[in-house]
Amino acid sequence: MSAGRVHETCNLVMKSLKKKGSEMTVIGHNHIRKVETFDGYDIIAHPLPARDERVYYPTEPDSCSAGVTYASHDVMVARPTGIGKKGRLAILMHHGGGRHVLEFYEGLLPVASALLALPEREQYALAYTIFEQADECAAGMRAAEARRWAEAHVDGRIRKRRRGRSQQVYVETEAERAIRRSR
Structure with missing residues (x-):
């Protein structure tokens, strides 16, 4: 073959x-x-x-x-x-x-x-x-x-969340961003 x-x-x-x-x-x-x-x-x-x-x-x-x-x-x-x-x-x-x-x-x-x-x-x-x-x-x-993290960095959508002693770093979605800005 x-x-x-x-x-x-x-x-x-x-x-x-x-x-x-x-x-x-x-x-x-x-x-x-x-x-x-x-x-x-x-x-x-x-x-x-x-x-x-x-x-x-x-x-x-x-x-x-x-x-x-x-x-x-x-x-x-x-x-x-x-x-x-x-x-x-x-x-x-x-x-x-x-x-x-x-x-x-x-x-x-x-x-x-x-x-x-x-x-x-x-x-x-x-x-x-x-x-x-x-x-x-x-x-x-x-x-x-x-690429997703790079775009989030440029847009300022990287967030930190603390829960007790631990920290979580995540990318905020557009929907979460809109909710946060409306407050």
Whole structure:
């Protein structure tokens, strides 16, 4: 399967999983943790363990497109071990930036069995795509939150609230601001 076809397949799968009300929202807050080792995970699939296998070449010989290489990114699908980890699935990524883990609940979708049913190259492509999609979503949300706080700072809508010994800093909404000004 060509690299373009694999990416096209992954995009179709991701679009269908993102439908409103889908259980794919179980990825949660897209918290990707950096870890020292992958201890504490039972690896259930290690697609394309050899670096040379993670290169996708064009299928048509007269094609102008170059191959795509993922040789530096090792992806594994695993189940976390330990108390409170039942029903969770993890995608483990090892690359030049270190070892990273994305854990999520499978929910009602049989993500693990769907991944394991695919051929090895498609397993790798889909696991990689899910991991990267979660990473991009998290980066987008961090940027949106930073933008929200920057706009609130410019508008003077950052407030502090004291409750006992603790302080809470929050962004005042436009409705709260209107109520405060009307008093």
